[in-house]
Amino acid sequence: MADEANRSAFLEIQGRMIEISQKLKQVQNQMRNKEVEKKRAYLTLEELQQLSDDTNTYKAIGRTFVLEPRSVLMDEQERKLKDSETAIASLQTSKEYLEKQRAEVENNLRELLQQDPGIASQIMSMSVM
Structure with missing residues (x-):
């Protein structure tokens, strides 16, 4: 029963680890895209x-x-720059939260394996099938 x-x-x-890892990867990709947008x-x-x-x-x-006045184009680029910086800050907060969640799940897994060392061999036999 305990097994x-x-x-x-x-x-x-x-399952939680996989879900968190996917979300973290998605947030990192969004951050990269916003960095490119900001740089552009x-x-x-x-x-x-100039x-x-x-x-x-x-x-x-x-x-x-x-044809657009220079000032209009400059305003658009400044707005894009500020929007990108805001989005990056928000995504950074999400990334930190997800990293904390992942660390918590890793600790839960370690505790489970320390509690029952025999489960590691059972898990390995499950993944082979």
Whole structure:
């Protein structure tokens, strides 16, 4: 009976670990995408600042380029930069939370294995089948 309880506890912990790992990977990918977006906005803003006010600037909309005042394009890039920074901060908080959850699940697994060392061999036999 205890073996069955330990086995089901292990399967539950394993499921949580997989779920948390997937969420963590997703958050890390989102953070990378926001970092790229932030860098692109920053570099575009730098280039726009070097232009004079009377320079014709164009905004890409699909396959079309539309004439836009430099100030409008600069405002858009500044907004994108700030939005990216806000999103990155939020994602960082989520990442830290998920890392804490993962550490907690790892500790639960260690405790389970220390409580019943024989379960490790049973788990290995389960994964082979």
